[in-house]
Amino acid sequence: MFKAASSGETTMEIIPGKGSGKLKKRVLAFLNQPHIKKLYERFETDPTNDGRVVVHLK
Incomplete structure (x- = not known):
């Protein structure tokens, strides 16, 4: 996440x-x-895929 934010990426998928x-709860925490x-x-969180979180970076 730190690398994506510093390189200027706009979105990142976890x-x-x-x-x-349980892992998704840890990621959200x-x-x-x-x-x-x-x-x-x-x-x-992707409404069509429960196993994916999209993060919009600054």
Whole structure:
């Protein structure tokens, strides 16, 4: 995430995969940390694919 933000990327995909959902919960908890929130504008979970999180970087 740090590398994508510093290289000027606009979006980034995190693929925790489908399954029990524990990894996705950890990813969302990571994204909600205050020092990480400074790196992105918003994130959204893909409505058609539960195993994918799209992060829109600043």
